[in-house]
Amino acid sequence: MTGLSNAAKRDIETVLHPYTNLDTFRSTGPLIIERGEGIHVFDSEGKEYIEGMAGLWCTSLGYSEAELIDAATEQMRQLPFGHVFGGRSHERAAELAEKLKAIAPHDASKVLFCGSGSEANDQQIKLLWYYNNAKGRPEKKKIISRLQGYHGVTIASGSLTGLPANHMDFDLPIERIFHTGSPHYYRQGEVGESEEEFSTRRAQELEELILREGPETIAGFIAEPIMGAGGVVMPPQGYFEKIQAVLDKYDIYFISDEVICGFARTGNMFGAETFGMKPDSISVAKALSSAYVPIGAVTIGEDMYQAMIDESKKIGTFGHGFTYTAHPVAAAVACKTLEIYEKRDILSHVRAVAPTFEKRVMGFADHPLVGNARAKGLIGAIELVADKGTKKSFDKAAAIGAVAMGAAQKHGLIVRALAGDIIAFCPPLIIKEDEIGEMFDRMARALDDVE
Numbered sequence: 301m302t303g304l305s306n307a308a309k310r311d312i313e314t315v316l317h318p319y320t321n322l323d324t325f326r327s328t329g330p331l332i333i334e335r336g337e338g339i340h341v342f343d344s345e346g347k348e349y350i351e352g353m354a355g356l357w358c359t360s361l362g363y364s365e366a367e368l369i370d371a372a373t374e375q376m377r378q379l380p381f382g383h384v385f386g387g388r389s390h391e392r393a394a395e396l397a398e399k400l401k402a403i404a405p406h407d408a409s410k411v412l413f414c415g416s417g418s419e420a421n422d423q424q425i426k427l428l429w430y431y432n433n434a435k436g437r438p439e440k441k442k443i444i445s446r447l448q449g450y451h452g453v454t455i456a457s458g459s460l461t462g463l464p465a466n467h468m469d470f471d472l473p474i475e476r477i478f479h480t481g482s483p484h485y486y487r488q489g490e491v492g493e494s495e496e497e498f499s500t501r502r503a504q505e506l507e508e509l510i511l512r513e514g515p516e517t518i519a520g521f522i523a524e525p526i527m528g529a530g531g532v533v534m535p536p537q538g539y540f541e542k543i544q545a546v547l548d549k550y551d552i553y554f555i556s557d558e559v560i561c562g563f564a565r566t567g568n569m570f571g572a573e574t575f576g577m578k579p580d581s582i583s584v585a586k587a588l589s590s591a592y593v594p595i596g597a598v599t600i601g602e603d604m605y606q607a608m609i610d611e612s613k614k615i616g617t618f619g620h621g622f623t624y625t626a627h628p629v630a631a632a633v634a635c636k637t638l639e640i641y642e643k644r645d646i647l648s649h650v651r652a653v654a655p656t657f658e659k660r661v662m663g664f665a666d667h668p669l670v671g672n673a674r675a676k677g678l679i680g681a682i683e684l685v686a687d688k689g690t691k692k693s694f695d696k697a698a699a700i701g702a703v704a705m706g707a708a709q710k711h712g713l714i715v716r717a718l719a720g721d722i723i724a725f726c727p728p729l730i731i732k733e734d735e736i737g738e739m740f741d742r743m744a745r746a747l748d749d750v751e
């Protein structure tokens with residue numbers, strides 16, 4: 301631990317860090333971020349960084365939005381805690397539910413709040429099981445997600461996640477959760493196969509899985525419009541249209557996990573709109589409150605709500621809920637966040653700057669280290685390869701993603717390495733045109749260092 305600051309040493313001694321190699325961390329220690337302003341954060345030495353990942357794909361309004369701070373303060377003064385159990389409520393709950401229902405990309409009847417994206421997807425599974433019991437079809441319980449998809453880390457949402465690190469030695473996935481192929485055309489498309497043909501193949505595989513398991517046993521399918529943590533994987537041509545047809549054929553409930561793509565990230569309010577998905581429900585978190593406070597939610601349609609009422613007639617209480625469900629401070633901040641998106645027309649802003657963002661990401665495709673570049677709205681990634689022609693990956697030991705991420709950090713840019721060799725970009729939505737330029741100039745200098 302020599303050479304580390306006192307703050308770093310203290311951290312190593314006390315904090316158990318998620319998503320960290322706990323062995324090597326003991327000698328490298330953390331980058332301690334002390335404050336934020338706009339799209340920038342500053343470390344404990346005063347060094348400035350562009351937060352090119354909006355934290356963890358979440359601080360959509362940047363790091364110094366005074367209206368959110370005021371909303372939290374006012375709510376804390378008025379009612380710092382209130383719950384919505386057993387007939388109690390507070391006004392912020394309905395206010396936020398109304399706002400969410402108004403923009404949801406499906407016919408939403410009710411909103412069930414929670415504290416995070418993982419909890420949201422966990423709730424999705426519970427609701428779907430409860431619903432199918434209420435409907436008298438107790439065998440219809442299996443849920444399908446995708447390899448490389450990311451849906452959280454609770455026992456249930458971690459099972460939906462299709463990434464090895466989230467399963468290995470955690471004894472996941474649990475029963476009744478199945479994974480179908482990922483939509484990563486660049487990596488998994490066969491030689492000579494078009495995007496459209498690849499999408500057809502993936503839809504056929506989904507159908508085969510459904511038939512193998514028995515269509516009457518499949519309750520739901522969950523997907524992110526753009527896969528985030530799995531590598532910023534865009535749906536290939538025709539993908540969701542073909543998947544949707546399979547889901548419709550077998551009466552399978554479709555959940556769009558909008559935890560990253562929700563709230564203007566892809567150039568529409570929800571990723572489902574960008575890619576023509578027709579979900580029955582959405583999961584949201586992160587940008588719902590610009591991540592200033594933890595909050596998540598799921599929406600449900602009227603049919604599910606009516607079935608739940610029938611269930612209450614039969615068995616009584618709907619036995620689910622968190623102490624912090626619809627926490628008033630979180631709800632107040634989320635209401636203010638949605639109000640800001642509307643009054644500052646964040647959608648028009650994203651649409652105005654997205655072409656510059658997309659052009660800059662795609663510009664990296666010419667770099668000798670970059671095998672594939674992809675971007676939509678204000679989310680994108682580059683995939684680093686040892687050989688562009690053959691798409692050969694770097695040796696895992698080269699830890700190329702971590703090297704590029706470290707180089708970016710030196711040049712004052714925070715990005716995220718995914719799946720070993722993918723570098724993700726997901727800046728705060730408030731980023732301006734010239735800041736996008738500066739962000740990618742810093743990334744270009746970092747890539748030159750890696751060469």
Ligand code: PLP
Nearest residue numbers: 416417418450451452528559560
């Ligand atoms: N769903 C998606 C698409 C996510 O990207 C994430 C987190 O990154 C989650 C769910 C889990 O959210 P949380 O980390 O708030 O539990």
